[in-house]
Amino acid sequence: MTDQTSTNLSVLLRAVSAARSEVEDARRLRAAPGSAPVAAEQRVLLEALEQYAAALSRQGSPMPYRMRDELAMYRAMFSTRRQR
Template structure:
């Protein structure tokens, strides 16, 4: 007999949700830091955001999912900013 317990998302979806949550947190941290943090701190937060964005993009690619244009553009933006830091 099948278990009638609550259904959960497949592990792949949960992994993507965790990675997307990390992206959101990194964006929030950077947004807060822009209101007064030192430039060096902001640089590290930009790098953290880039790392989170790239991890999410890699997970999408690994599942054969398309990379949204906004995500692609945001990655390129932060790669460019990181080179100047």
């Protein structure tokens, strides 16, 4: 792994962490977890997870189990909402 690849992964991982924090903050501040502002933050987290997963895949690294499951959950949440 090159230094640039490591740096890119670090930046993407920080984005995932920041997005998770935003989701948690939104949940604490809003009464209904399914409210639009929380869903918006969850979509940001989904995008951050997607970008991190793509970067890991490009370099041939495995996705940590927790992140893989979290990504699958958010993909399922938003694909279900689109079908309604």
